[in-house]
Amino acid sequence: MLQYLIKRIGMAFLVAVLLMVFLALLVHAVPGDPVNAILGQRSTPELVRTVREQMGLDKTVPAQVAQFVGHAFQGDLGHDFVSNLPVTNLIRNALPHTIALAVSSLALAILFGIPLGVLAATRPNGILDRLTGVVSISLITTPSYIAGLYLLLLFSLTVELFPAVGTGSFSHPIGYLQHLVLPAVALALGWIGYFARLVRTSMLEILNANYIRTAYAYGLRESVIVYRHALKNAIIPTVAVLGVGLGELMGGAVFVEVIFSRVGLGSLIVESIETRNYPVVQGCVLTVALLFVLANLLADLSYRFLDPRIRVEEST
Numbered sequence: 001m002l003q004y005l006i007k008r009i010g011m012a013f014l015v016a017v018l019l020m021v022f023l024a025l026l027v028h029a030v031p032g033d034p035v036n037a038i039l040g041q042r043s044t045p046e047l048v049r050t051v052r053e054q055m056g057l058d059k060t061v062p063a064q065v066a067q068f069v070g071h072a073f074q075g076d077l078g079h080d081f082v083s084n085l086p087v088t089n090l091i092r093n094a095l096p097h098t099i100a101l102a103v104s105s106l107a108l109a110i111l112f113g114i115p116l117g118v119l120a121a122t123r124p125n126g127i128l129d130r131l132t133g134v135v136s137i138s139l140i141t142t143p144s145y146i147a148g149l150y151l152l153l154l155f156s157l158t159v160e161l162f163p164a165v166g167t168g169s170f171s172h173p174i175g176y177l178q179h180l181v182l183p184a185v186a187l188a189l190g191w192i193g194y195f196a197r198l199v200r201t202s203m204l205e206i207l208n209a210n211y212i213r214t215a216y217a218y219g220l221r222e223s224v225i226v227y228r229h230a231l232k233n234a235i236i237p238t239v240a241v242l243g244v245g246l247g248e249l250m251g252g253a254v255f256v257e258v259i260f261s262r263v264g265l266g267s268l269i270v271e272s273i274e275t276r277n278y279p280v281v282q283g284c285v286l287t288v289a290l291l292f293v294l295a296n297l298l299a300d301l302s303y304r305f306l307d308p309r310i311r312v313e314e315s316t
Helices: 001-026 034-041 045-055 061-073 087-122 127-140 144-158 173-207 210-217 224-232 235-261 264-275 276-308 308-315
Strands: none
Touching: 001 061, 001 087, 001 210, 001 276, 087 127, 087 173, 087 224, 087 235, 087 264, 144 173, 144 235, 173 224, 173 235, 210 224, 224 235, 235 264, 235 276, 264 276
C-alpha cells in the first residue's frame, strides 16, 4: 500500500508540473501580441514595456516557464491587471463558493442516484426499472446550463421559491442555502442519472453472485441482503468515479455560476477571459486542475481501501 501511495503521489506531482508548464505556455497560444490584446486602445510603448516586464514576457520562453512553475510552487500566481491584487487573494475569495457548489451537487447526486439505482436493480425489467432508465438517460443527456435555465425560469421567475441570482454570504447560512439550491440541483441532475445507471448495473451483477443466492437460501431478509451485502460491494465502482465526478462538477460550475451570477472560480474565469486577464485565468485553471488531480488521487486510494481483492492481488 505504501509503495502504491508513493507511486500515485509521484504521478500526481508529475501531472501538476505538466499542467503548470502548459499554463505558462498558454499566453503564447493567443494569436498576436498578448500585451497588446490586454491593453487594447490603452496601448502605449511605455505601458507595453511595463506590462511585458510584469508578465515576464521580456525573457525567453524556457525562462518564463521556469519562473511561472517556480512561483506557483511558492504560492505566487501573479497579480490581477485590473485591481493589482494578488491572484491568490481572488482565488481564496472565490474558491469556497465553487467548492460548496460542487460538493453539494455531488452529495445530491449520491443521495438520489444510488437509491434510484438500487430500486431499479431490485425490480429488473419492471415498470419502475423502465421508468428509472428513461429518467436517468434524460438527466444524463441534459446539459447543466440547460437545466439551470429551466430551473431558474420555473422556481425563480414563475413560482418564486428561490432567488434567481446571487450567492449570499456564509455569515447568513439560510440565505446562502437558498441561493445554493437551484445551482446545485442543476449541476447534480446529470450525475444523478449517471450514478443510478452505474449502481443498477453493479447491483444486477452482485445480486446474481453465488453468495447472494446463499444468503437468500438461509432465509435472510431481502433488505439485509440488498443493503448490507449487495450494496456494499456494488458501491465500489461508484467510489472509483467520485474523483472524476467531483472534477467534472468543478468544471461544470463555470456555466452554472454564470447563469445564476454566483461568485466562484467559474465566473472569475469568464470575467478574466473577457478582459484578457491572463494571470487570473492561469491561476484559476491551475487551481481547478489541481483539485481535479487531488480528487482522483483520493478516489483511487479509497477504491483500494474498499476493495479487498486488490490488496489480495498485491500480496500474491
